[in-house]
Amino acid sequence: MTDARFPGLLEREVESTAIQDAVKAASQGHSGLLLVEGPAGIGKTRLLRVARAAADELGLNVARAVGSELERDFAFGVVRQLFEPLLARTEHSEQDALWEGPASQAQEIFTTTTGLTAGDFAVLHGLYWLTANTSHNRPLVVVVDDLQWCDIPSLRYLVYLLPRIEDLSLLIVIALRTGETPTDALLLQQITANPVVQVLRPRPLSALATALLLDRALPGRVEQDFAAACHEAAGGNPLLLCELARTIVADGLETSTASATRVADLGPRAVDQLVAARLARLPQECIALARAVAVLGGHTDLTLAAALGGHDLTTALEAAAGLERAGILHVRYHDGLLTLSFVHPLIRTAVYGSENLADRATAHLRAARLLADAGATPERIAAHLLRVTPTGDGDTVAMLRAAAAQASRRGSPQAAVTYLERALHEPPSDTELSATLLEAGQIAEAVDNDAAVRYLRQALALTADPLSRAEIARLLGQLFLLLGQFEKAAAVWSEALAELPPGQEDLARRLHAGLINLGVLAPGLAHLRAKASQLRDLPFHDSLGGRELVGLIACWEACRGEPMAIGHAHAALSDDILITQAPGGSALPGAYFALVPADDAAVIQSIETAIAQAYRRGAVRDLVPALAYRALARLRRGDLAAAEADARECETAIDSSAMAVARPFLGPFLAHILLEQGRTAEAEAALTWMGLPDPLPPNGPLFFYLEAQARLLRTQGHLRHALHTALAAGDRFAALDGSNPAICGWRTEAAQCLHILDRADEARALAAEELTFARRWGAPWALGRALRVNGLVAAKDDGLEFLREAVKVLENSSARLEHAKALAHLGAALRRAGHRRDASPHLRQALDLATRCGASPLAEFARDELKAAGGRPRRPELTGPGSLTFSESRIAELAAGGATNRQIAQDLYVTVKTVEVHLSAVYRKLGITSRAQLPAALRSPRPANAPSRSVGAR
Known part of the structure; x- marks a missing residue:
């Protein structure tokens, strides 16, 4: 019935044992996640105390936090509860070890100083390493109560931590109240649905346990019928039973069978009604102090609560003692201060709800002013200002903007936007309104693109200065582009260019670069592509705008298969200015769009630099394109495992952000990677993940999708559908003036389908056309591929010559996988021509290369051909x-x-x-x-x- 070590727990032996076993496992270096789930008052908090006690008994590090309705908008509030006490009790000489490496990226969360703005990803990565460093020498048990009220940045920390938990000596124990609207349902689901989670669901107490609880709580003998009536009234809920017992004592109700019918009258009353009734019997000083603590929330300093309640310290202390005796408050010393907290969140809710809305708003305003006078952080003050009725107060606007700036620095754009939205409702003065809208638009870009557009459009309408308007328009156009609203982006950028004063060469080039990018993405904006032809004759401007313009020109030229794109792309990447000053723009991926298909040797180093910078800055928008293009570069080089790792990390980053614009690139890249490994079903899932509508939208680089879909269909044997899809990819690419087979090899894809369908002349014509374009571009991967496919579809004698040339073109290139394909098909063609001895060396080399690349279907093809040629497949080189x-x-x-x-x-x-x-x-x-x-x-x-x-x- 009860655990001897935890005598207050009734009928919780199974849950207690599971928790203690998990803590013991954590002490031995094993990680885990326990979720205690159930309705309010079922005993979740008591079970979390079991975890803390067991961890203390084994000498483990313990970090604890409680989600709060009041502080659910306070960025990293739960994270700070977890780590601030740990940091405070760590010797100063040992703190350097906790902040070692990337952990330092999270320091801004725990300071009040202003520093470099850290993106949310960098902060989360820093928090992961802070957790790793904290648990490095002694296992850590993280205990979080009321997770449903956890702030969004702290939820994202837990989501980020879970896939990496296996690497840590860490146990997470969380309690979740059912029946509540969570702060963020999607993030919460990612935690609770994690495969590592072990769920504990405490059941209501039985009639026997109810009788035992009442015997402890009520004076005198509790008769059986009375206990049964209490059990039915409370439904076995421990908290409600305790509150019912307190009301019985306060009402002087006898615990006999004769009083059982009166219990039924109390039963329908919820906890808040029972608490309100009990509170009404207390002196006015107690009521005022309880309401002050309810407004302030958390562990409230007695001095602050006294000031808000309008009492001197002596009166407040007496009132606190009365509230503790009534079972409403705990009075404890916390961090050297006498603090007050409610015995249960439901009690706090009951007290908070006992005051009318107007009085509560007034109390929150007074609390904000008291906290400001006490030197509290802007975010702590803003938590109260969010609950104050707007009155046009300038000080409120200033404090909310300061809180937004602090939240943004700490990597919490969600909280920053919340504060700025509230500031706009105040509203700001006419002189501050435009600046506040601009701040909201810039920060909201990381959270909600639609909201960001709304703010920036309002800011643009209120701004008269042409330079300021142009800068706002540049940001607004980029958001329209991300939303796929290309015509709106073109209109806002064109208007800004028309208004721009002479001499603004850098900004003008940035706007022109955006327009060229739209021309590359939208078939209906051909006039913008035509403009690119004129702009590329401009002299290179050594500025950010100059690099952005030449980077997008390189992208346009690469689509057209013009080799000069390579030089322009290198100019764009010079001095890493795009990486350091405009990593989230279109020019950097535009340059990679040209150089990766060119098999450029230097592009990997630039991508590596961009990825490292993105991790340091912590912006997902910077990271996604760099990871996607590194995945493509690794695919072209035949490093399939590393390519998939990049693509999967990129996929996770896209799923956790508003980067849907990257799906048309990553989905096809990942599909190709998986097809090379023979994982057809997963490749199909990767294309489905893109979430494209039917019919496809007219804009965007959807030729990537169609080409990958065609290859998938051909692999599955759906040849006519594959051919139709490959030709559709060609139509899409041609509508954007695209002809470069290194970017979209639709002709060779269609040619292979036609060849299998015995439409030889059509296959050879398309393959020959592809080869012409590939020779013009000159990159080994595309040229080798075109030669190989020409060899496959050509007449018997011509095929060998094409395949030999493909092998020669590829043998000293970085395109190992395409080289393996050329070798395998050359060997197969030689075998079929009767040159079995000549075929074997090529097939052995192909088998070795394909195995090292991880290309299982190709390795199997080479092995079968080698056996058919009479050769014995030796074990591929798996060592050295x-x-x-x-x-x-x-x-x-x-x-x-x-x-x-x-x-x-x-x-x-x-x-x-x-x-x-x-x-x-x-x-x-x-x-x-x-x-x-x-x-x-x-x-x-x-x-x-x-x-x-x-x-x-x-």
């Missing part, structure tokens, strides 16, 4: 430096240079466990047993002669 994947090689080089696993994980933005898994594979492939052997093994053409083993050393 040449067998390492891109990711394994990079981690091995860092480890050989002396970096620890934690340092590598921090540098590469992965978990320590990921590093350990990769190093295990490296040790096995190189045949070594220690880090000291890595430098020599990486230089050796053959594996070292030593037994292999798995590694997990830090």
Whole structure:
């Protein structure tokens, strides 16, 4: 019935045991997530105390927090509750270890100083490493009550943490009240539906447990019928039973069978009614203090509550003692202060609701002023101002704008927008209105593009200065572009250009760059593409705008297959100015759009720099395009595992943000990666994930989708549908003046379908046309692919020559996977021509390359052809430096240079466990047993002669 160590718990043995087992497992280095779920008053908070007590008993680190209705808009409120006490009790000399590495990115949350603005992603990554550092030497138990009221940034921290929890010595125990509207239902679902979660649902107390509880709570003997009446009235809810017991005592009701019928009259009364009735019997000083604490929320300083309640300290202390005796408040010392808190959130709700709306608003305004006088942070003050009736007060506007600035610096745009929306309702004065709208529009871009457009349009209408109007218009046009409203973007940018005073070369180029980008995306804006032809004759302007313009011109030229795009793209990337000053714009991915299909050797380094910068800044908008293009570059190089890792991380970032505009790029890239691995169903899911309507919209780079869909259909054997889709991709690409097969190889896709359908002449005509364009562009991947497909569809003798040329073009290129395809098809063609001896070396090399790339279908094809040629497939090279994947090689080089696993994980933005898994594979492939052997093994053409083993050393 009860646990001896926790005598207050009735019928909670199963839940208590599960919690204690999880804490014990955490003490041994195992991670986990426990969710205690149920209605208000069912005993969730008591069970969380079991977790804390068990953790304290085992000497674990414990961090605790409680979600609050009042503070659900307070950015990182729950995170601060968790970590501020931990940081406070950590010796100053040891705090540096907690902030080591990327953890420092989260310091802004816990300070009141102004620093560099950190994007939300950087802050979340910093919090992950703060958690990792905190649990590094001693396991950590994180306990969060009332998760349904947790602020959004703290919820996002938990969501970010869960996929990485396996790497930490961490147990998370959370309580969730059912039947409430949560702060963010989607984020909450991502936590509660996580595969690692273990759900505990305490049941209502039985009649026997109810009788035991009443025996403890009520004086005298409780007769059976009376206990049964109480059980029915409370429905087995422990909190309601306790409140019912207190009301019985306060009313002087006898606990006999004769009084059982009177209990039924109390039963329908909810907790708030029972508390209100009990509160009404207390002195007025108690009522005033209880309401002050209800307004202030959390652990309230007695001094502040006394001031808000209108009492001196002596009177307030006496009132607090009376409220504690009545079972309404706890009076405790917290961080050296005498603090007041409610015994249960339902009690706080009851007291808060006992005051009318007008009086509550007045109390929140007084609370805000008291906190301001006490030097509280703007966000703490703003939590109260959100509940104050707008009156046009300038001080309120100023404080809300300050809170928004603080929230934005701390990586919480959601909270910042909430504060600015409230400021706009005040409203600001005429002189402040435009600036406030601009702030709201700029910050809302990270949260709600539609809202951002609304704010920026209002700001533009209120702004007279041409330069300011042009800058607002530039931001507004970018939002229209992200929303797919290309005509509106073109109109706002064109109008801004027309109004721009002479001499504004940088801003003019930025606006022109945006218009060219629209021309590349929208078939109906051909006049903007024509303008690109004129603008590329302008001299290069050494500015941000100059780089943006030349970057988008390079994108346009690449679509057309003009080799000069490569030089323009390099000019755009010069000095990394686009990366540092405009990482979220279109010019940077525009330059990558040109260079990745050109097999450019330098583009990977630029993308790596952009990714590192995006992680430091923490902006998802910066990270997504860089990850997507690195995935494509790795696909073209044949590093399928690393390409998929980038694509999956990019997919997660898109799903957690408002970056739907990136889906038309990433979905097809991921589909191609999966098709190369033979994972057809997953490739189909990747295209479905894009969420495209039927029929397809007219705008956007949907030729990527159609080309990938055509390939998928051909793989599935739906040849006529595949052909139709490939031709549709060509129509889409041609409508944007596109002809470059390195960007959209629709002709070779259609040619392969036609070839299988025995429409040989049509297949050869399309393949030949593709080859002409590929020779003009000149990049090995596209040229090798075009040559290979020409070899497949050509007449018998001509086919061998095309395939030999494909192998030659690709053999010294970075396009390993396409080289493997050319080798395999050359070998197969030689075998069919009767040259079996000549075929075998090509097929063996193809098999080895395909295996190293992870291209299972190609490896199987090469193996079957090799057997048919009479060759014996040797085991592909799975050892030595040449067998390492891109990711394994990079981690091995860092480890050989002396970096620890934690340092590598921090540098590469992965978990320590990921590093350990990769190093295990490296040790096995190189045949070594220690880090000291890595430098020599990486230089050796053959594996070292030593037994292999798995590694997990830090």
